[in-house]
Amino acid sequence: MKTLTFLASIIIGLCSIIAFRQNLSNLTSSTVSQLLQLINPETTTATTTTTAQATPKPTTTPNLFTHPLDLPPGTHLTATTMSISRTIRKVFLALEQAEGAGARVRRSVGTPSLRNFSPFLMLDHFSIKPGAGFPDHPHRGQETITYLLHGGVDHEDFAGNRGTINSGDLQFMTAGRGIVHAEMPRQNADGSANVGLQLWVDLPKELKMVEPRYRDLRASEIPKVEVDEGRVTIKVISGQSHGIDSVKDLAYTPVWILDIEVRPGGKVVQPLPEGWNAFGYVLEGAALFGEKGNQTLVEQYHNVVFEPQGEAVKIEVDEGAEKAARLVLIAGTPLDQKVVQHGPFVLNSQEQVYQAFMDYQTHTNGFERAKNWESEIGKTFAEGRH
Numbered sequence: 001m002k003t004l005t006f007l008a009s010i011i012i013g014l015c016s017i018i019a020f021r022q023n024l025s026n027l028t029s030s031t032v033s034q035l036l037q038l039i040n041p042e043t044t045t046a047t048t049t050t051t052a053q054a055t056p057k058p059t060t061t062p063n064l065f066t067h068p069l070d071l072p073p074g075t076h077l078t079a080t081t082m083s084i085s086r087t088i089r090k091v092f093l094a095l096e097q098a099e100g101a102g103a104r105v106r107r108s109v110g111t112p113s114l115r116n117f118s119p120f121l122m123l124d125h126f127s128i129k130p131g132a133g134f135p136d137h138p139h140r141g142q143e144t145i146t147y148l149l150h151g152g153v154d155h156e157d158f159a160g161n162r163g164t165i166n167s168g169d170l171q172f173m174t175a176g177r178g179i180v181h182a183e184m185p186r187q188n189a190d191g192s193a194n195v196g197l198q199l200w201v202d203l204p205k206e207l208k209m210v211e212p213r214y215r216d217l218r219a220s221e222i223p224k225v226e227v228d229e230g231r232v233t234i235k236v237i238s239g240q241s242h243g244i245d246s247v248k249d250l251a252y253t254p255v256w257i258l259d260i261e262v263r264p265g266g267k268v269v270q271p272l273p274e275g276w277n278a279f280g281y282v283l284e285g286a287a288l289f290g291e292k293g294n295q296t297l298v299e300q301y302h303n304v305v306f307e308p309q310g311e312a313v314k315i316e317v318d319e320g321a322e323k324a325a326r327l328v329l330i331a332g333t334p335l336d337q338k339v340v341q342h343g344p345f346v347l348n349s350q351e352q353v354y355q356a357f358m359d360y361q362t363h364t365n366g367f368e369r370a371k372n373w374e375s376e377i378g379k380t381f382a383e384g385r386h
């Protein structure tokens with residue numbers, strides 16, 4: 001009986017991951033049944049086995065990009081108020097929806113309002129109460145970037161990697177050919193929810209099958225720059241701002257991520273590589289975007305999408321505003337390739353997606369270590385759901 005409830009809770013957990021990762025109505029019933037088949041009693045009843053599996057042969061990583069920022073080394077983009085502003089394509093609210101067990105998610109990228117915005121697949125602004133989480137699940141073909149704004153999230157994968165990211169930290173995960181992991185939010189003493197952003201970035205087709213890798217970026221490693229006489233603070237998570245470079249080699253697909261706080265009366269001109277897809281997401285307050293005399297007010301939980309042409313994004317907060325605006329500004333190299341996604345597998349054709357399901361099920365081609373593996377942190381969740 002215990003086994004049965006345990007099994008049921010795993011299935012519920014898996015379904016909630018899928019629902020969280022992708023609208024369930026967008027999965028064919030055959031994919032759902034394939035996913036359910038993945039849960040067989042043998043693996044779920046197995047006790048913690050950390051038996052070493054044959055390590056898959058590493059594939060070499062082609063050097064597609066000469067520089068992680070796609071710019072010649074040492075080059076800095078500069079901009080002034082005279083720079084040509086990017087035009088706003090659209091502004092829309094990230095609607096809140098219930099996802100998984102106990103999680104609230106505001107999704108902007110990856111909804112009907114913003115699809116096919118390469119290299120970005122999804123942006124979730126999540127809020128997860130203690131007791132909820134994402135137990136063991138697979139990925140292939142994308143990078144996930146998790147930026148924690150409040151609380152803590154534990155992480156554990158089938159290669160034995162384990163860690164925690166806390167408020168202000170990020171984790172860059174390249175799923176590559178395959179990863180199975182669990183992401184479990186912390187139980188905060190005050191009962192508060194764990195809040196953060198998770199961005200999914202597509203991998204270039206040549207890099208879909210690289211070895212998985214992680215790079216944790218601690219809050220203390222992120223350079224900060226103050227501009228406009230201290231009225232604006234920019235955390236350079238990835239990319240560059242006002243002559244300051246971020247830590248390098250965080251992700252394979254070149255992506256810039258800036259966390260910008262603009263206090264009342266403050267303004268900033270932020271250059272972005274021309275031709276890259278870019279958007280802003282307002283976490284707190286409201287900010288004005290665009291040229292003086294033709295500005296658009298973008299409010300909390302709204303996503304502002306820019307046209308790829310233009311040198312810079314101009315942001316300002318009115319002198320009389322009640323509070324500061326905090327937003328993330330994100331830009332990335334568009335990848336010229338087809339995206340075929342089913343839940344946690346993001347590839348370039350339907351055949352490759354079926355292959356991913358097959359490889360996961362048969363523990364091959366990167367999923368060797370999934371055999372008999374079960375995370376420690378995901379187990380506590382399954383037991384807690386009895």
Ligand SMILES: *[C@@H]1O[C@H](CO)[C@@H](O)[C@H](O)[C@H]1NC(C)=O
Pocket residue numbers: 023024025026097
């Ligand atoms: C799922 O997708 C369907 C069809 O696109 C839509 O009607 C529904 O509102 C979506 N649900 C959520 C929770 O996004």
Ligand SMILES: *[C@@H]1O[C@H](CO)[C@@H](O)[C@H](O)[C@H]1NC(C)=O
Pocket residue numbers: 023025026115
């Ligand atoms: C399913 O996803 C595809 C691509 O992401 C999209 O074109 C299609 O409209 C979606 N269908 C539903 C029912 O949401």
Ligand SMILES: *[C@@H]1O[C@H](CO)[C@@H](O)[C@H](O)[C@H]1NC(C)=O
Pocket residue numbers: 086087088089290294296
């Ligand atoms: C004003 O800004 C909007 C949004 O960026 C743009 O579409 C429009 O062309 C701009 N108008 C002028 C006169 O520059």
